[in-house]
Amino acid sequence: MKIGFIGLGIMGSRMAANLQKAGHELVVFNRTPDKAEALVKAGAVLAPSPEEVGRQCRLVFTMLSTPEAVQEVALGQQGFLKELPGHSLWVDCSTVNPSFSRQMAKAALKMGHRFLDAPVSGSLAPAENGQLVFLIGGEENDITEIRPLLDAMGKAVLHIGGHGQGASMKMVNNMLFGQIMVAFAEALKLGTYLGMTEETLCQTLLNGPGGAPFLKGKENKLLSRDFSPEFPLEWMHKDLHLAGVTAYEQEIALPFLHAAKELFAQAKQAGLAGEDFSAVYQFINPK
Amino acid sequence: MKIGFIGLGIMGSRMAANLQKAGHELVVFNRTPDKAEALVKAGAVLAPSPEEVGRQCRLVFTMLSTPEAVQEVALGQQGFLKELPGHSLWVDCSTVNPSFSRQMAKAALKMGHRFLDAPVSGSLAPAENGQLVFLIGGEENDITEIRPLLDAMGKAVLHIGGHGQGASMKMVNNMLFGQIMVAFAEALKLGTYLGMTEETLCQTLLNGPGGAPFLKGKENKLLSRDFSPEFPLEWMHKDLHLAGVTAYEQEIALPFLHAAKELFAQAKQAGLAGEDFSAVYQFINPK
Amino acid sequence: MKIGFIGLGIMGSRMAANLQKAGHELVVFNRTPDKAEALVKAGAVLAPSPEEVGRQCRLVFTMLSTPEAVQEVALGQQGFLKELPGHSLWVDCSTVNPSFSRQMAKAALKMGHRFLDAPVSGSLAPAENGQLVFLIGGEENDITEIRPLLDAMGKAVLHIGGHGQGASMKMVNNMLFGQIMVAFAEALKLGTYLGMTEETLCQTLLNGPGGAPFLKGKENKLLSRDFSPEFPLEWMHKDLHLAGVTAYEQEIALPFLHAAKELFAQAKQAGLAGEDFSAVYQFINPK
Amino acid sequence: MKIGFIGLGIMGSRMAANLQKAGHELVVFNRTPDKAEALVKAGAVLAPSPEEVGRQCRLVFTMLSTPEAVQEVALGQQGFLKELPGHSLWVDCSTVNPSFSRQMAKAALKMGHRFLDAPVSGSLAPAENGQLVFLIGGEENDITEIRPLLDAMGKAVLHIGGHGQGASMKMVNNMLFGQIMVAFAEALKLGTYLGMTEETLCQTLLNGPGGAPFLKGKENKLLSRDFSPEFPLEWMHKDLHLAGVTAYEQEIALPFLHAAKELFAQAKQAGLAGEDFSAVYQFINPK
Structure with missing residues (x-):
């Protein structure tokens, strides 16, 4: 099972690398594709669009810098959400506002998918060393399902509450x-x-x-x-x-x-x- | 040798008590004398004025709430400074502004005395338990001289710099x-x-x-x-x-x-x- | 030719009344219809939806309290914009942010219509007395076309610049x-x-x-x-x-x-x- | 009767000039004496100290930039206040804080003099053209006594209240x-x-x-x-x-x-x- 990872900036590139090191196959996308180079060398597939990530995965992580960017890759014309097979799981690690996060949860659920808002505490060094802390809003079951992946990227997982509470x-x-x-x-x-x-x-x-x-x-x-x-x-x-x-x-x-x-x-x-x-x-x- | 202590509020009363417990004899003053009761029971002399403290001691601690209050007990009509024998040491633990503290240092030195600005980090509980941190401005020698007293009240003594630097x-x-x-x-x-x-x-x-x-x-x-x-x-x-x-x-x-x-x-x-x-x-x- | 007027709060109700007094026939809409009572008594048609206003007019004024409200009456499911005949004129007097106003202009132009952002300076009393000042962004020609209407509601019309400059x-x-x-x-x-x-x-x-x-x-x-x-x-x-x-x-x-x-x-x-x-x-x- | 004027900056120099134009003889002082040149050419006496102003006048205007400066010229070692003959009038036009102004009033009264706090509304141009507005705290009688002088410098005199209210x-x-x-x-x-x-x-x-x-x-x-x-x-x-x-x-x-x-x-x-x-x-x- 391949894992989608969209957004390979300061944080995302390091988080994806830690997933890769833990043995997972990745399909990645970044607006500027050269950021994906190291991951691709180590075996990741570089998708030409978020859509393509959606077609190849049932689990997608996003790590982007603004609500607008999240909206675009998820729900834009080339968004991945509409391509995912039923009951897929989208984990948004971006730092966005809670009302936007709840809006994304709603959009995902309406299309038959699952959603976790899972922003992280910690910046460059903890991202590199797999020492992030995940602050998560959503269903306990969904967290349990991806727990090994979270553990590959972080040192702690805090389940704060329902959708939007991680973002909060x-x-x-x-x-x-x-x-x-x-x-x-x-x-x-x-x-x-x-x-x-x-x-x-x-x-x-x-x-x-x-x-x-x-x-x-x-x-x-x-x-x-x-x-x-x-x-x-x-x-x-x-x-x-x-x-x-x-x-x-x-x-x-x-x-x-x-x-x-x-x-x-x-x-x-x-x-x-x-x-x-x-x-x-x-x-x-x-x- | 008796030690003067002026200002017996939340902090001062507890600091003075720790000096007393360490075996030192105190001459104390407080604007509202009932605050001195416990100290007096344990052997402290209650002075009727700051002046009287000055007459009986060569080392005076002050712990007051405003620059105005410090000025009054030190330099007011009944101030202790003019009564001290030559080369006495005044240790002001009050939290005041640096320019005021330097002014007090100047006044003390002009009258032939020595001065330390020695405000503390820590509030009620550390004051009670002798766990304060002293932030001191002044001469190293003067700090050394009273080090055992500071240790009775605190857990650390930081010599920050010259006069006014403790206050800073x-x-x-x-x-x-x-x-x-x-x-x-x-x-x-x-x-x-x-x-x-x-x-x-x-x-x-x-x-x-x-x-x-x-x-x-x-x-x-x-x-x-x-x-x-x-x-x-x-x-x-x-x-x-x-x-x-x-x-x-x-x-x-x-x-x-x-x-x-x-x-x-x-x-x-x-x-x-x-x-x-x-x-x-x-x-x-x-x- | 009937004139549409949507939004009959403190300001809108008084502006619409001044248009009516100047002899114009109005088709009005307000979310809470009782606010339209006086205007209806004086001859205005109360539309059951913004859509209906669009069907009956080629010139629509809006005076609403938030960008969200403007968006809803113009572009919502029952919005008036899609019902207007070609080359109609929408004059938005609401106080909204310039970027939103330019967005509305774009939406109107895309659908073949014309747009003016025409917020007013002045509150209750000037609205009542026809003493408002219009701050307008858009085409000079469009302003000229409705100048008599603006004069019925205000004492001055300032053409600030292109679309969004009135709002600015x-x-x-x-x-x-x-x-x-x-x-x-x-x-x-x-x-x-x-x-x-x-x-x-x-x-x-x-x-x-x-x-x-x-x-x-x-x-x-x-x-x-x-x-x-x-x-x-x-x-x-x-x-x-x-x-x-x-x-x-x-x-x-x-x-x-x-x-x-x-x-x-x-x-x-x-x-x-x-x-x-x-x-x-x-x-x-x-x- | 000569009039004292201390403080010949942007404002004071112009106010003094207007007094001079109205026919009054001035004794002036400024920390940097070259500012007095024009006034001296036109007949003013340049005093070497505030004290000297006090010796030659029974009415002194001050127009200085800070409370510290006012304190110095009035009550400093070379201050004018102690030199004034009994029942003199000090008019302080400086912009200072009300508590300081009341302190000056108290000091003047204690020494048997009278005091007005009379700061002005208006800057360079009104000072030059005699169009200042005086905001005055003090006794009505004292204002009446110097009313012609105030009229030479300003266009309006507002008696706000007791000492300190002009400053307020x-x-x-x-x-x-x-x-x-x-x-x-x-x-x-x-x-x-x-x-x-x-x-x-x-x-x-x-x-x-x-x-x-x-x-x-x-x-x-x-x-x-x-x-x-x-x-x-x-x-x-x-x-x-x-x-x-x-x-x-x-x-x-x-x-x-x-x-x-x-x-x-x-x-x-x-x-x-x-x-x-x-x-x-x-x-x-x-x-």
Whole structure:
């Protein structure tokens, strides 16, 4: 049984490689096909369209950067969903908004298929090392069915709730990261203006009670000012934007989220879109 | 040799008690003297004024809630500083702004004394258990001299730099806490509106890469909505205000800090000033 | 020739009445038909669906509260657009985002029709008195064709540019209003805390250089705290939300807009959605 | 009777010149004495210190840029207040915070003098043309006494209330300006990204209901991007800072004010401190 994998960016390429290493045959698709090269060399079939993935598989993973991209590969003119045999399983690992995820679940179910929203916590390194954490919304049975595949890509599988709940948890997760990143950037800024070095500040703050674990992973980037992307700033901006849209749908206020979002927007306008999201520090405290 | 201790609030009373337990004789002062009762029972002398503390000691600790209060007990009409014998040591553990701390250092040195700004990281429980972390600005020699006393009250002593650098590190530290607290509150809010329970959210987020250690200590308060104060919201508001004033002095922008500050201000206006600062969640997501 | 008019809320009902007074025969539709009563009494035909409006007219005005509502009446299953005879003219007076407006223009043109985005500046009173200002995007010829109708409803017609430019100007217009309203609310708040009366403050500020004309129209509401809606707060919140989404589409930062939006969101959560948007003052400075 | 005038910056130099034109003899002081040249040529006496102004006058105007500067010239070692003959009148036209202004009133009264806080609405051009508006806190009698002098410098005198109320009204006034300026800058920005010209936007918005009168005076600066200062950006930043400090003193939240303040802070960090405060547009929408 071949497994479909659509979306071979920073995350998807590494996740697919881990499936391959675990002995699974893949049919892959990516808008820019050269990203598939390494996988193809190792035996994957490169499909010319999402449709073709649908024709060859009963299980498809997607890992894309925006709701629009997911919609296109699944339901567009060349979408894979309409080609899948009955009762297939679509696992969307993309980070999208919960209402969109529920919409995709509905579309899949209406066509007789099954759906899991299974976004991941963790960026480049955990993707490479099979150390991702899956946050999943959907049926327990479906998770059990693909558990070995998830284990090949990650270290933990959290079943959060029904359709859309994986996306929901991912959304609040990233919203927390984005805000903490900005908070730390401003703390570093004030600290340096008060005469402390970035080294002293990182050492003290990151080992203190405010040292969120993911921040420690950013220490080198902050100190070296080399912001090569693990999780690009423009995607963090997108995630905060989607959280803001979701807040509007839920009719609630989240002023702090929006303040963080706009600092990422300013950083993006300053040319940092493709850098790691920790590069918001470069905007906040330029050097 | 008696040790002076001025300011017996949530923190000071517990720090003084730990000095006493370690066998030191104390001369204490508090604006409302009933707070000194337990210490006096255990042998401390209750001074009728800061002045009197100055007359009886060559080493004075202060632990007060605002720069204004520090100024009053040190330099006011009944201030202790003018009464100290030459070359005494004043250790200010209060959380104040760096420019004020440097001003106090200057005043002390001008009168022939020595000064350490030694604010602490940690609130009620670490104060009680002698597990505070001291963030110190000043001379290494002076720290060495009082090291056994600091060890009686804390688990670590970090010498950050010259006068004012302890206050500086404390400021960025609290600024980080305050912002992360608001970020977590908004994440919880969105999560509950998306249908997840506060329990699931806390469990997932606090054990994930965004789980700053101090947040775990707030989990019970958030879940029980019992916000009895460890570190009162109005003091966090004060600290963020002082950070804002310091940013102005340094001629830098810190928009995210100000957004957090104003959410604490709204919470304060909503009647939560005396609750723990995690009660900002009660304002953001009322129940 | 009958004129179609869809959407008979606060604004639409008054605009349609002015067309009627000017001697035009109307075919009207509203989701809740009782809003059409007065117009029907005065001779209008009440259509049972948007479709039916399409069948009877070659010129249709729409005045609805959200892009979703516009989409539904124009392109939904019972939408009017598919029923119109060739080369008909659709004039959308709703306040929607420019990208949506251009999408509607495209849909109309594809079906062989013509389109104007013609949102209005002015709320209840100007709508009633035929004193609206039309901000129009589209072809000059089409504007000329319906100029007498526009003159029956408004006092000025500004041709801003091509399709979507009317919506664009309306968006920045409302964004300016929303922000100024919040600014004035905070100025009043600080002023009252500093001991001045709301009367003195309004008199001084509104007649000074910061007195934006529309604010004067809100003075009575602010002083009486009677916020019966001219332009409901939830619509202002929607407009600021759409401006935020548009900023995201344009990849630009607008932090101040978002700060205002979130204050309206807080006011909405506090139960003020249906009040006039000036009721943001009631949230900011409750009495 | 000679009149003292201390502080000859953008505003003070022009106000003093208008007093001179009206036939009054002046004793002036400025930290950088060359600013006094024109006045001296026209007959003013240049005092070597504020003290000397105090010795020669019974009525002193001050027009300075910060509370610290006012404190220094009035109460510093060379301050004028201690030199004034009994029952003299000090009129402080500086824009300072109300609590500071009340402190100055108290200091003056304690020394047997009288005090008016009399900040002005209007910047360079109105100062030059004698078209300022005085916002005054203090005793009616004292205002009456100097009414002809105020009329020489301004077109209107508003008696707001007791000591500090002039400063209070000025504070809310400038807070309104600062916020509206940022709001307009963001509206212009979104408008230009949506394809409209700055000319069309200014024409439409400034003549519409959101067109605050002072904005029209900024139109040329915005269109030409020549931000030569009428009211420097750093002073607006200072005024918003003082409003923020006052909000803290009053224990109230003003989140929108702080959002505006931080945008001015960012603009200041970007090198625009000395430009007109409308240059916040240059930061928000660079060209």
